[in-house]
Amino acid sequence: METNTQTKEKKVAKEIQAISGAEAVVKSLIAEGVDLIYGYPGGAIMPVYDEFYKFQDKIQHVLTRHEQGATHAAQGYARATGKVGVAIATSGPGATNLITGIADAQIDSTPLVCITGQVASHLLGSDAFQETDIVGISTPVTKWNYQITKASEIPTIIAKAFYIAKSGRPGPVLIDITKDAQFEMLDFKYKKCTSIRSYFPVPKVDFNKVKDAANLINNAKKPMIVFGQGVIIGEAETEFKNFIEKANIPSASTLLGLSALETEHPLHFGMVGMHGNYAPNMLTNECDVLIAIGMRFDDRVTGDLSRYATQAKVIHFEIDPAEIDKNVKTDVAVLGDVKETLAQILPLIDKNNHQQWIQKFKDLYQIEYDKIIQKDLSPTKEGLTMGEVIHQINNVTKGDAIVVTDVGQHQMIASRYAKFNKTRSNITSGGLGTMGFGLPAALGAKMGKPEKEVIAIMGDGGLQMNIQEMGTVFQTQSAVKMVILNNEFLGMVRQWQELFFDRRYASTVMTNPDFITIAKGYHFKTKLVTKREELADAVAEMLASKESYFLEVRVEKEGNVFPMIPTGASVSEIRLD
Amino acid sequence: MDTKKTYTVSIYTENNIGLLNRISAIFQRRHINIESLNISKSEIKSVSRFTLLVKVTEDQIKKIIGQIEKQVEVIKAYYHLDEETIYQESCLFKLSADLLIDNDEIQQIINNNTTKVINIQKDFFVLEKSGNKEDIEKLYHTLEKHGIMQFVRSGRIAITKDKMEISTILASYNN
Numbered sequence: 001m002e003t004n005t006q007t008k009e010k011k012v013a014k015e016i017q018a019i020s021g022a023e024a025v026v027k028s029l030i031a032e033g034v035d036l037i038y039g040y041p042g043g044a045i046m047p048v049y050d051e052f053y054k055f056q057d058k059i060q061h062v063l064t065r066h067e068q069g070a071t072h073a074a075q076g077y078a079r080a081t082g083k084v085g086v087a088i089a090t091s092g093p094g095a096t097n098l099i100t101g102i103a104d105a106q107i108d109s110t111p112l113v114c115i116t117g118q119v120a121s122h123l124l125g126s127d128a129f130q131e132t133d134i135v136g137i138s139t140p141v142t143k144w145n146y147q148i149t150k151a152s153e154i155p156t157i158i159a160k161a162f163y164i165a166k167s168g169r170p171g172p173v174l175i176d177i178t179k180d181a182q183f184e185m186l187d188f189k190y191k192k193c194t195s196i197r198s199y200f201p202v203p204k205v206d207f208n209k210v211k212d213a214a215n216l217i218n219n220a221k222k223p224m225i226v227f228g229q230g231v232i233i234g235e236a237e238t239e240f241k242n243f244i245e246k247a248n249i250p251s252a253s254t255l256l257g258l259s260a261l262e263t264e265h266p267l268h269f270g271m272v273g274m275h276g277n278y279a280p281n282m283l284t285n286e287c288d289v290l291i292a293i294g295m296r297f298d299d300r301v302t303g304d305l306s307r308y309a310t311q312a313k314v315i316h317f318e319i320d321p322a323e324i325d326k327n328v329k330t331d332v333a334v335l336g337d338v339k340e341t342l343a344q345i346l347p348l349i350d351k352n353n354h355q356q357w358i359q360k361f362k363d364l365y366q367i368e369y370d371k372i373i374q375k376d377l378s379p380t381k382e383g384l385t386m387g388e389v390i391h392q393i394n395n396v397t398k399g400d401a402i403v404v405t406d407v408g409q410h411q412m413i414a415s416r417y418a419k420f421n422k423t424r425s426n427i428t429s430g431g432l433g434t435m436g437f438g439l440p441a442a443l444g445a446k447m448g449k450p451e452k453e454v455i456a457i458m459g460d461g462g463l464q465m466n467i468q469e470m471g472t473v474f475q476t477q478s479a480v481k482m483v484i485l486n487n488e489f490l491g492m493v494r495q496w497q498e499l500f501f502d503r504r505y506a507s508t509v510m511t512n513p514d515f516i517t518i519a520k521g522y523h524f525k526t527k528l529v530t531k532r533e534e535l536a537d538a539v540a541e542m543l544a545s546k547e548s549y550f551l552e553v554r555v556e557k558e559g560n561v562f563p564m565i566p567t568g569a570s571v572s573e574i575r576l577d
Numbered sequence: 578m579d580t581k582k583t584y585t586v587s588i589y590t591e592n593n594i595g596l597l598n599r600i601s602a603i604f605q606r607r608h609i610n611i612e613s614l615n616i617s618k619s620e621i622k623s624v625s626r627f628t629l630l631v632k633v634t635e636d637q638i639k640k641i642i643g644q645i646e647k648q649v650e651v652i653k654a655y656y657h658l659d660e661e662t663i664y665q666e667s668c669l670f671k672l673s674a675d676l677l678i679d680n681d682e683i684q685q686i687i688n689n690n691t692t693k694v695i696n697i698q699k700d701f702f703v704l705e706k707s708g709n710k711e712d713i714e715k716l717y718h719t720l721e722k723h724g725i726m727q728f729v730r731s732g733r734i735a736i737t738k739d740k741m742e743i744s745t746i747l748a749s750y751n752n
Contacts, residue, residue, distance in 0.1 A: 135595055140602045144649045145595070164649055197750040198591050198652040322643030 016189050021151030022047035022182040025115065026055050028158035031190040034086050036077065036447060038062045038070035040097075042090025044130060045117030047182035062447070062476055065468035067094050069440040071101020072466070075110045076444025079427045080402055080452075082235070084111040084165050085444065091117045092130030095176070096137065100434055102172045103141040107431030108256060109233060111170035113161045120180040121149040134176050143171030151184035155191070163193035168201025169320045170233060203321060205336035205344065212332045213291075213315045214348035220289035220313075222357045223249045224280070226272055226301070229256035229430075230294015230319060230338050237261070237423050239342035240293065247352045250361045252280030254295045256430045259420035263399060269361045273301040274565045275412040278574060279364035281565065284309050285572040286360075293317045294338050297327040298431065307570035317341050371576045372562050377417065383556025384532055386413040386485045392539040393455060393483070394419045401453035401543075402427060402445050406438030406462030409491035412561045414457045425452075436465030439482065443469060446478045453481065453543065460486040460512050467518070473548055474522040481542050482524070484552045487559065488512055495560050519550035529553045579634035583612070584656045585664065585735045586642070588627040589619060589743045591650040600627060600651075603644045609633055613666075613732035621743055624652065630733050653746055657737055664735035668713045669695075670704040670720055671727035677702060683723065692716070701726055 019027070025048050029037070039061060041049045052061045064070040067089045074085030085105075089098050095116040105112045119128040135147045144164045146157055154177070161173040217223055231240045237260055244251050244267050251261065252272045261268050270277030272284065284290065290312040295301070302308040305327060316323070316330040317338050324333040334341050376387030390413060393401070399419030404427040405411040411428055420426055427445055429437040442456035463484055473480050490508040497505050519526045525545055527538045535553065542549040563574045590596055597616065604611050612630040619626035633641070638656045645654040674697070676683045686692055687704070691712070696703040706716055713730060 136598060139595065139598050140606065147594075195750070196649065197747060199649045320647065322640070322647045324643075326640055326643070 016187040018185050019188045020047065020051075020182065021154050021177070021184050021186060022051045023054075024151060024154040024186055024188050025158065025177065025182070026051040026059065027188060028155050028190055029086065030055065030058050031192070032084070032158070032162045034059060034084075036060045036062065037086040037088055038064050038073040038444070039088035040064060040067050040070060040090070040094055042094045042117065042130070044091035044119055044179050045088065045094070045115075045182075047179065048088070048115070048117065048177075062472060064440065065471045066466065067097030068100050068436065069466055069469040069472060071098050071105070071112065071114065072434075072437050072440035073444035073447075073469075073472070074112055075101060075105050075437075076404060076427055076441030077448040078110050078112060078444075079441070080424055080445035081448040082424065083448070084113055084162055086113050086115070088115045089117070090130065091119055091134070092132045094130075095132055095134040098174075099138060099141065100432075102138060102174065104429050104432040104434045104437065105172040106141045106143065108429065109170050109229065110172065111165040112172035113158075113165050114172060114174045116174065116176045117182070118147065118176045118178045121178040122180070124178070134174065138174045141172070142174050145174040145176070147176040147178070148181050149178045151181045151186040154181070154186065155188060156193070159191060159193040160196065163196070164199070202319060202337050203335040205334070205341055207344065209332055209334045210341060210344045211348060213334050214345050216289050216313055216315060216332060217247060217249075217291065218350045222287045223247070223289040223291060223354070224283060224287035225249050225251040225291045225293060226254065226280070226284075226295055227251060227257045227260055227293045228254040228295025229260070230317070231257060231260040232423055234294060234319070234338040236294075236337075236339035236342055239339055239346070241265075243342050243346055243349065246346060247349050248354050248358070249291070250280075250283075250354070250358050252277065254298070254301055254430075255415055255428065256426075257295060258415060258426040259423050262421050263419045269365065271415060272571070273298075274303070275416065275561050275563065277365070277416070278368035278563050278576065279361040281563070281571040281574045282364055283360060285311065285570065287312050289313045289315065291315045291317070292328075293342070294319070296323050299327075302327060303565045303569055303571045303573070307572075368563065368576065376413070381556075383559070384529070384535065384553060385559055386410050386555050387417055388532070389483065389485060389535065389539070389553050389555070390414050390417040390457070392536055393543070395536075396540055396543045397453060397455070401425065401455050402449060404428065404438055404442035404445055404454060404456045406456075406458040407433045407435045408459045408462060409487075409495065409559070409561050410457050410459045410485040412492075435462040438462055439466050440469045440472070442480045442482070443473050443476070443478055446480045447476065454479075455481045455483060457483050457485065459491060460484060460488060460510055460515070461490045463515070470519065470522045470524070474524070478548060479546060480548050481545070482519075482548070482550045483542075484515055484550070485555050486512065486515070486552055487555050487557050489557060491559070492561070494558070498558070498560070500566070515552050516550070524548050524550040526550045527552070579636050581632050581634055583630060583632050583659060584638045585659070585662050585733065586627070586629045586631060586638070586645075586654065586656050587735065587737065587741065588629075588645055588654040589621075589652040589741070590625050590627065591652070592623060592625045593650050596648070596650050599648055600645060603641060604631065607637070607641070609637070609641070615732035615734050617734070619743070621747065624743065624747075628732065628734055653741070653743055655737065655741060657735070661739065662735040662737050664709065664733050665707050666710055666713060666731050666733050667705065667707045668728065668730040670706075670716075670725055671701050672704060672720065673724060673726060674698065674700050674702055676723055680723070682719070686716070686719065
């Protein structure tokens with residue numbers, strides 16, 4: 001009897017070990033398959049950092065130069081790999097510096113788990129050193145957040161955090177852990193979370209809606225598809241392609257949907273929205289059935305809602321019920337995971353060719369090509385254009401690189417012209433429009449996908465918002481290719497000042513440092529291009545490099561991005577000049 | 578085009594710290610004033626029930642319900658018009674004890690069974706009334722001229738005429 005009980009106890013003891021809360025944090029991360037995290041240490045998170053030291057063979061912790069860089073790097077990693085990105089910081093300023101990245105991840109549906117240290121629980125509410133109410137501050141920009149004050153909560157809460165971040169429509173989760181909970185001992189046992197009773201991440205598909213959608217599509221004379229990041233997040237690229245090819249429906253992407261379908265696909269007619277392509281914007285107001293797939297009708301996509309596709313029946317494939325009828329009234333809402341719903345609709349769809357309708361897209365493309373694209377990509381004027389830089393990059397990469405952009409004119413130009421062959425190769429800050437996103441996000445993407453060429457395209461404004469992350473690129477020896485399109489202006493704001501504020505260039509002129517010298521300080525290979533004839537060789541040299549490389553291109557100072565839908569205008573009022 | 582109406586919003590949730598913040602943020606962000614708010618336990622063990630009152634259009638309330646239901650710890654949210662619910666508010670008046678003696682109007686109010694004296698002290702007494710907002714407002718105006726020492730009104734609580742299938746939702750989770 002006695003020996004029996006003893007063996008049993010030993011067995012249980014083996015399964016359940018008493019460890020500190022800090023160790024439990026790291027072991028929980030390991031149990032979730034995390035091997036790379038970004039962060040910055042400080043007082044309230046030091047016990048966890050001590051465990052990182054112990055477990056450095058299992059988890060690589062990358063020290064960014066600012067906590068904002070940690071969140072953007074985690075985002076870049078998540079967007080490139082599809083896995084959950086992890087960022088960690090201390091209490092107070094460490095935690096508040098995460099907020100921009102968290103807000104960015106929330107609006108762009110990027111799975112993140114952020115962990116912050118917090119002052120000891122007996123000090124909560126006492127205005128202690130580096131105490132801030134990060135749970136209160138992060139509430140409106142997180143999918144879920146939680147403050148842990150007892151070590152015993154750590155494994156279950158971290159398991160919940162990963163499940164919530166990744167499932168359904170992904171998003172950021174913040175877990176705040178008091179310092180005493182990091183020291184406290186607990187009996188550690190990890191169990192992954194697979195469900196929460198109040199949380200319904202994927203709505204059940206109503207097959208009748210799928211049939212209704214198929215009926216509308218089969219009877220459509222002029223159908224058009226707008227696809228978003230939902231196709232990528234749902235890993236539904238194949239189902240999506242099968243669907244559009246069977247019915248031969250012209251398709252256009254949102255900013256974040258880019259790379260879900262290869263750029264060169266004959267049914268890919270570019271991007272919708274403010275600086276999107278002429279054909280899909282114009283024809284949004286001419287199609288008879290508008291099929292929205294995994295997108296959310298952002299105002300930068302729709303322009304004036306009262307004049308957006310009012311002639312069309314709207315079908316919306318979407319995982320988040322709150323998006324249905326939020327901006328555009330839907331005739332048929334197909335709720336569910338697009339991987340499932342697109343597979344279900346495929347056999348119900350008739351083969352079609354829509355030749356005449358597709359010809360309209362081609363005709364309008366030709367107009368845009370003659371008036372804008374040709375001049376952007378192969379200019380004859382003196383100044384270098386942003387477009388020709390992207391064009392040169394395409395010539396070398398053939399669309400195989402991951403292109404990470406910052407925010408502004410260069411972002412729109414890159415999104416318009418960069419070629420994408422593979423999914424998850426367009427990484428940009430869409431909803432929040434966060435300047436400073438590009439460099440750390442590119443680092444995260446490169447570390448997540450080291451076998452891929454990763455090119456960060458940035459403006460001189462955005463680079464300087466997180467320029468300190470050059471230090472992280474250098475320390476990690478990540479072969480990120482950094483391209484600065486320098487026009488010595490905050491270009492997009494300047495463009496608006498030119499068009500809508502009588503060229504009053506208030507605070508958009510940049511007096512820049514010598515970027516090449518700065519890059520040399522981090523021991524990057526560098527090149528400065530000021531003339532057209534130097535560009536092709538410089539781009540080729542950069543892309544041939546096995547190490548990180550910093551290429552600055554001085555582009556024309558007052559170039560504009562066209563086409564453009566001015567704020568408040570309808571999509572069909574898109575301006576070509 | 579869409580007119581504003583008073584909606585009673587009922588939200589069934591897990592009982593967690595911070596959820597109130599999350600839910601009120603949804604209204605704050607859209608610049609919508611919460612007219613009244615009540616949080617209590619519900620008919621289901623460990624499930625809380627929020628009851629709140631807002632004046633918005635139907636289009637707005639539908640979107641808000643979507644945003645509320647999106648919260649991880651919200652089980653289900655509903656919205657109803659006044660005629661679809663049975664609702665009550667409660668209020669307390671602190672009045673001078675002098676009014677208990679030789680004041681006919683006060684005597685009538687106390688005796689007509691729609692109010693209740695719940696406490697009498699040397700200097701004051703406390704009058705309680707439950708009912709809808711209009712009845713309470715009427716009483717307030719009547720008592721105002723006699724001098725109200727303190728007044729407080731609760732948030733609306735409401736029971737809906739139609740079923741709320743929270744148990745079914747939770748049962749389907751357990752299976």
